Amino acid sequence: MLAIETHGLSRSFDGRPAVQDLALHVPVGAFYGFLGPNGAGKSTTIRMLTGLLAPTAGRARVLGHDLDADPLGVKRQVGVVPDGLALFDRLSGAEQLRIHGQLYGLERAVAARRTDELLDALELTAHAGKLVGDYSHGMKKKLALGCALIHGPRLLFLDEPFEGIDALAVSGIRGMLQDLVARGAMTIFLTSHVLEVVERLVTHVGIIHGGRLVAEGTLEEVRGAGSLEEVFIRTVGEERAPRPGLSWLGEGPRT
Numbered sequence: 001m002l003a004i005e006t007h008g009l010s011r012s013f014d015g016r017p018a019v020q021d022l023a024l025h026v027p028v029g030a031f032y033g034f035l036g037p038n039g040a041g042k043s044t045t046i047r048m049l050t051g052l053l054a055p056t057a058g059r060a061r062v063l064g065h066d067l068d069a070d071p072l073g074v075k076r077q078v079g080v081v082p083d084g085l086a087l088f089d090r091l092s093g094a095e096q097l098r099i100h101g102q103l104y105g106l107e108r109a110v111a112a113r114r115t116d117e118l119l120d121a122l123e124l125t126a127h128a129g130k131l132v133g134d135y136s137h138g139m140k141k142k143l144a145l146g147c148a149l150i151h152g153p154r155l156l157f158l159d160e161p162f163e164g165i166d167a168l169a170v171s172g173i174r175g176m177l178q179d180l181v182a183r184g185a186m187t188i189f190l191t192s193h194v195l196e197v198v199e200r201l202v203t204h205v206g207i208i209h210g211g212r213l214v215a216e217g218t219l220e221e222v223r224g225a226g227s228l229e230e231v232f233i234r235t236v237g238e239e240r241a242p243r244p245g246l247s248w249l250g251e252g253p254r255t
C-alpha cells in the first residue's frame with residue numbers, strides 16, 4: 001500500500017510552473033528522502049500534500065484519502081515540520097506543545113503527558129518553561145518536531161529538519177526518527193540538503209529538478225554503485241567549476 005500517491009500533481013505561481021506532472025509513490029512504512037536543488041519544488045510539494053496549498057492540476061492520495069475530497073481526513077493523520085516554523089513566541093515550550101495537542105483533540109491530561117515525554121525525548125525539559133521567542137533556532141526546530149508528533153500521526157513531513165541543529169542533536173533526532181520507522185509507527189517524508197545524513201536514514205529516494213521528478217526508487221535502486229551525492233550531482237547537473245569574477249575579493253577595501 002502507498003502512503004502517498006500522486007498523479008500529474010502540478011502547481012504554478014503567476015503562470016510559472018514550480019511543480020510539474022509529479023507522480024510520487026511513497027510506500028507505507030518508508031523513510032522517503034525527497035531531494036532537489038534550491039528552488040526545485042520540494043516545499044511546494046509538501047505544502048500541497050499537507051493541504052496548505054491547492055494544486056493547479058493533478059491528484060494526490062495521502063494515507064488512502066483523496067486530498068481534494070477529504071483534506072481534513074488527511075490533516076488529522078499527518079504531522080508537519082514546515083520550512084518556516086509556525087510557533088507562538090509568547091508561549092512557553094511546554095504550553096506550545098500542550099496547546100498543539102489539544103488543538104488536535106487530545107484530552108488535557110493526555111496532551112500534558114505527551115508534552116512531558118516529548119520534551120524529554122527532544123532534550124528540551126530544562127527549557128520547558130522558557131518562552132518560545134527566547135528559544136535558539138535549533139531549539140525551535142526540535143519543538144516544531146514535537147508539535148508535529150504530539151497527536152500521533154501516521155505520516156510525518158519534515159522540511160529540512162536538520163537545518164541549524166548541532167551534530168549531537170542531529171544524532172539524537174536521527175535515532176528517534178529511525179526508531180519510529182523501524183517499529184512501523186509511521187511513514188516519514190523528508191527533505192534535506194545534507195546528503196550524508198539522508199543516505200544513512202532513508203529507505204527510498206525521490207529527486208526533483210526544475211519541478212519534475214527525475215528519479216525515484218529504493219535507496220539502492222537510485223544510488224546504484226555510487227554515493228547519493230554522486231547520483232544527485234549527476235542527476236541535477238554537472239559539478240560546477242569555480243566561476244571567474246569576484247577578483248576584487250582579497251584586494252582590500254577601495255573607495
Ligand SMILES: Nc1ncnc2c1ncn2[C@@H]1O[C@H](COP(=O)(O)OP(=O)(O)OP(=O)(O)O)[C@@H](O)[C@H]1O
Nearest residue numbers: 013017018036037038039040041042043044045083
Ligand atoms: N508563494 C510563491 N509565490 C511565487 N513563487 C513561489 C512561491 N512559492 C514557491 N515559489 C517558487 O516555486 C519554485 C519552487 O520553490 P520551493 O520553495 O518549492 O523550492 P524548494 O525545492 O523547497 O527550494 P529550497 O531547497 O531552496 O527550499 C521556486 O522557483 C520558487 O521561487
